[in-house]
Amino acid sequence: MRCFFSCVNPLKAQFPKKNNACISPPLLSLLNNFETSLRLSITKLILKDDDKNAFLTVSWMIQAMRSLCETHQSIKTLVTDLNLLVSHTEESLMYAYSDISSKLLQLCDAFILELDRINHVNLLLKLAFSNAEEFSLSQFNCWRQLMASKNPSIENCGEVLSSLVESMNRYHRLYKKKQSEKVKVFMRALYGVMVKTLYICSVFAAAFSGSSKNILYLTIPKEMEEVPWEQAFMELQNMINREIKNTLFSDKFTGIKDIQAVESGAEKLYAEVQKKLAPNMLMAELLKRSVIEIPERFDIISNETRCLRETMISAREALFKRGWNKI
Template sequence: MSRPHDGHPPAFPFGNPLRMIFPRRSNLSPKIVGLLNSFEEAQAERLKKLKPKDQGDVLSFSWMRLAMELLSETYADIKVLIAELQFPVADWDEKWMDIYLDNSVKLLDICLAFSSELSRINQAHLLLQCVLHLLDISKASPSHEQLLRAHSSLGDWMKQISLRNPKLENCSTILHGLIESLHLNKVKNSAKGKVLMRAMYGVKVQTTFVCSLFAAAFSGSSKPLVNLHVSDKFLWAEIFNDLQANVNGVIRSLVSNGSPTLLKELEAVEVSVKRLYPKIGSESNVPVEEETLQNSVLNLRKSSERLLQGLDLLSKEVEGFFHIVLTGRDALLGNLRIDDSDSYSRLKNNAEEQVVR
């Protein structure tokens, strides 16, 4: 986060957003105004980076990786903001902490579902590697038996990919639970607390939006998508509202057009598989035209390599975000243990109950 200029409160291009959360007579230090302004401007810049250049960018692994990377950066910023506000955990309202702990459990569950789906796709990819090994024309022309084995493996791959991951089924429910906690909580007699709640609102909106896109991409359904309207009192509101309308519109269009797969790299592999599959499935000993086979195998190899690379990079980003949420949760509980053993015991019990549920 960039720091404000010394002694000069920054100007807000859309009006001072602090008016909506502070009484007119509230005396805010230039530092507090600058911290919030810096945080929201940084969030706006991240959302700008997510604007797709064209519809084909949406739900590509590179775009999804960027979305998760930027979300992790926002979490790093909120951590810095809390430290710079010098707002100790002991001053947090109990409701804030309960909501934070509850939401963190929900986010961990969502991350586990995403990781499970990425792992499932990666496991299915082993079948493609087997096919490419069997049909490696650079070594020798495949025998009739090898063609039939490759054909069987492609059939198994298509069956595995068409299955739905049960761990994704609860994502929509969890996301709607996160939406219920989006409202700005009322904070009495604490300028720092109100700034923190305003910033936390921005984090929650970005989190819910990104997770809804991932859930839609993995499930092949538009059901998980959320429609959030952010007031223009926030510096990042216009950018977010436009981005959400754009991306959600693309995904809904893909679903309505009957696209079976929303993930771009996975869709490319499916196209290659479906072109190759009928070419090698003949029970007769009629030889397959070598050039045609070679081109089909080459296309499958290229698309499968892009899929595998994208899976690896996106899996690392999801794992990194999971770690950020988990360590943030542990840090809060650790600080509560130091500040107030009674409060810590109460919240620890609540957290354990959430995990059990």
């Protein structure tokens, strides 16, 4: 697992506790409301002990991507509420944010392509289960081979994530110097959004690839002022990383449990057919139902990812519009 943000936090100089007193009450209220909302959104992704099996299911992935979309919609709203007019001296903020959002858009595009690929390949499973009494071994084998093939866009996610972390570090270093209170509020809010986004995107990359090499471990430096969402984020991250470590897909082509369950069930059905045994009709029917439902639910993840993509583009345009109008 990769470990980032372990260096001295460059936001320390901007956001020490005593500096909160320098932020006007209306702006401080906006910041507090935003960070409280962020904390709650992260908390909702934390699974209880008796629900751990729901992690990395299609349902959890839908919830996580929807949560990211809502968070990025919130940062867009914050830009409007702050009436943030970026001055010429703060022009680098827009370029840094543009660089970060561009890399996030690359990840969104990779996820959308992979979801489309999986749904296309799953057509073979539909054919394999079209007649439970004559389960097609050849179609199943073709599905398994295609699912195990590597998607270049997913294979490239690790490089994009590493580059994104470097961009975030450069972004923070740009603003050690004194900034306007509105920029301070925006930067601190964006920091939380990026931490949440980076980590969840790394989980998606690991799930799609079936490998833990893309998973991040993000630490919030002790030197940084305590933020309301930190505890919830660390709990979420520790929970997920622990589950990944315990169940890690070393020989699987995917980490998505719904697909793993279909593969496992199909393997059992495959073995029965090979032994010329009467197939378990109940199991075959349940598998057939899953094969029909999974693509429909993948479409929901894809739609939520497209929502995130469009929201990031819209938020970036909103910030640039205000910046260029001021300049």
